[in-house]
Amino acid sequence: AQSVTQLDSHVSVSEGTPVLLRCNYSSSYSPSLFWYVQHPNKGLQLLLKYTSAATLVKGINGFEAEFKKSETSFHLTKPSAHMSDAAEYFCVVRVNAGNMLTFGGGTRLMVKP
Amino acid sequence: EAQVTQNPRYLITVTGKKLTVTCSQNMNHEYMSWYRQDPGLGLRQIYYSMNVEVTDKGDVPEGYKVSRKEKRNFPLILESPSPNQTSLYFCASTKTGPFGELFFGEGSRLTVL
Numbered sequence: 090a091q092s093v094t095q096l097d098s099h100v101s102v103s104e105g106t107p108v109l110l111r112c113n114y115s116s117s118y119s120p121s122l123f124w125y126v127q128h129p130n131k132g133l134q135l136l137l138k139y140t141s142a143a144t145l146v147k148g149i150n151g152f153e154a155e156f157k158k159s160e161t162s163f164h165l166t167k168p169s170a171h172m173s174d175a176a177e178y179f180c181v182v183r184v185n186a187g188n189m190l191t192f193g194g195g196t197r198l199m200v201k202p
Numbered sequence: 203e204a205q206v207t208q209n210p211r212y213l214i215t216v217t218g219k220k221l222t223v224t225c226s227q228n229m230n231h232e233y234m235s236w237y238r239q240d241p242g243l244g245l246r247q248i249y250y251s252m253n254v255e256v257t258d259k260g261d262v263p264e265g266y267k268v269s270r271k272e273k274r275n276f277p278l279i280l281e282s283p284s285p286n287q288t289s290l291y292f293c294a295s296t297k298t299g300p301f302g303e304l305f306f307g308e309g310s311r312l313t314v315l
Binding site: 093095098121125130131132133134135138179183188189190191192193194195 | 206237242243244245246247250252258260261292294299300301303304306307308309
């Protein structure tokens with residue numbers, strides 16, 4: 090069973106409209122949760138991280154994510170998409186007590202003018 | 203400038219010809235790791251290192267070796283590459299252990315014919 094599921098492989102939005110990228114995970118451990126972004130031909134960059142201090146996490150470039158334990162979800166949102174947000178986004182989770190992170194399969198966000 | 207540097211960025215090789223992908227970071231990070239990225243699979247961890255002379259297997263270690271003789275360097279070795287190792291490889295490091303912010307190199311695209 091997949092530990093981290095990004096529910097959409099591709100999402101297309103118009104510039105100025107909201108963004109929702111969905112992530113569900115399965116874990117028997119209190120998870121650490123991250124969102125990373127990958128622009129074309131680049132390495133990944135941290136957008137935000139859930140540290141258990143607050144369920145709503147604010148990241149860079151106006152992105153937010155909400156940790157919902159009951160739904161085992163950590164969806165990424167942004168109120169208004171910008172052309173520069175076009176990239177691939179990865180949900181990343183620590184799913185057990187070991188030292189490894191598990192990456193979701195990625196969601197490619199396209200932003201139309 | 204703080205960075206993770208990988209070389210080569212692009213490589214085409216043939217089955218069985220040993221190769222090494224170098225990774226160097228200038229941030230004095232203790233934790234370093236290697237990932238491979240394949241379409242639809244996200245990133246999968248190959249090996250990681252908690253510190254000098256301390257390495258451990260990730261999710262997909264078969265066919266790979268690593269070494270960590272110095273803090274800044276973490277080379278990935280393919281002793282006898284095969285076509286199923288054709289992939290995009292990323293090296294990453296963190297200051298605060300495996301669940302801190304990962305700093306990624308720009309990737310090494312390897313093709314094995």
